[in-house]
Amino acid sequence: MNLSMISASxxxxxxxxxxxxxxxxxxxxxxxxxxxxxxxxxxxLFRQVNNQTDTRYETGRMTPNGIRVGAGAKIAQTAIRLDQGSIIETGRQLDFAIAERDHFFEIGTTEGGVETSYLTRDGAFYLSEDPANPQSLTIVNSSGNYLLDGNGQRFSLPMNFTDLTLSSNGDLQATLNDGTTEELGQINLIRVLKPQVLEALGDTNFRFPDDLAALGLVDEDVFEQVPGNEGRLIQSAIEGSNVDIAKEMSELMNTQRHYQFNARAISMADEMNGLVNGIRR
Structure with missing residues (x-):
């Protein structure tokens, strides 16, 4: 296989x-x-091929002497982009949209009997029976995992509430059927300072690596807890995807053209090999 085939493939x-x-x-x-x-x-990696033995003939050249023969290109990084998605009003009291690009909800779950948590931007929540108190309700996501408050605990809602309100400082308030209100706690948000260390779990969920020290990092370098105050959380709305379909389709077509170009380079190299092999004395 010649060099052009290697680079293209x-x-x-x-x-x-x-x-x-x-x-x-x-x-x-x-x-x-x-x-x-x-x-x-x-x-x-590439190598330098100096095919001109007499440097006098290189005088005035604007590019490096010789020819650089490479082995192609590779993906250096596939990075997550935390640009803000569009805010979509839903009218549901249990829908919350985050209006800051690098903030996430903290969701609690149990893995192998151990309490742990992960992050998400999906703000569509539901009500479920609180396992710690069957007489109360708690807020869960579509997977049945718990939305955590500022103390890292699940919310506990009374059964007889009629209305749920998000205050300007991020506190949730429940209005009971007798007209009184009850403070439920403040929604906890995690601000991610280094998004590229996040590990994807699927379903728009992320978590931090188990051993940040191996990456030369401490918790303070990677994230911080922030209150869900006004301007960061919007009730009765969700955040849509931040994918620009027009941009993605344009990039898709350009990538397909690059792929076709390299495929054609392999075909041309094969044709040239065929011509050389067909030469007879």
Whole structure:
């Protein structure tokens, strides 16, 4: 296999990975709280071929001497982009949209008998019976996991509430059927300072690596807890995906053209090999 085939075939494999990322973005255009991903490329190793032995003939040249022969390109990073998605009004009291780009809800769950948590931008919540108090309700997401308050605890709502209100400082208040109100607690938000260390769990959910120290980081470098105060949380609304379908389709077509170009390079190299092999004395 000649050098042009090697370079083109390696690049095609990496372009396929970018096509997969673009397809994933496009398929989640209508997914609540989805954050798009973006692939960037870098060159692989190359070698310098100095085919001009007499440097006098290189005088006045504006480019490096000789020819740089590379082995193609690779995906350097597939980064998550936390740009704000559109705010969609729903009219549901249990829908909350985050209006800050790097903030997340904290969701509590149990894995192997151990209490743990993860992050999400999906603000569509529901009511479920509180396992710690069967006479109360709690707020859960579509997977049945709990929305956490500022103390890292699940919310507890009385059975006889009639209305749920988010105050300007992020506190939830329940109005009971006798007209009185009860403070339920403040919604906890996590501000992510280094989004590229997040591990994707699927369904727009993320978590931090178990061992941040191995990355040379401490908790304070990666995230901080912030109150869900006014301007960050909007009740009766959800955040849509931040995927720009027009931009993604344009990038998809450009990537397909690059893929076709490299495929054509392999075909041309094969044709040239055929011509050379067909030469007879």
């Amino acid at each position: 390696v690049t095609m494999g990496q372009l396929q990975k970018k096509l997969d990322t673009l397809a994933h973005n496009i398929s989640n255009t209508n997914t609540t709280g989805y954050k798009r991903r973006e692939s960037t490329f870098s060159d692989l």
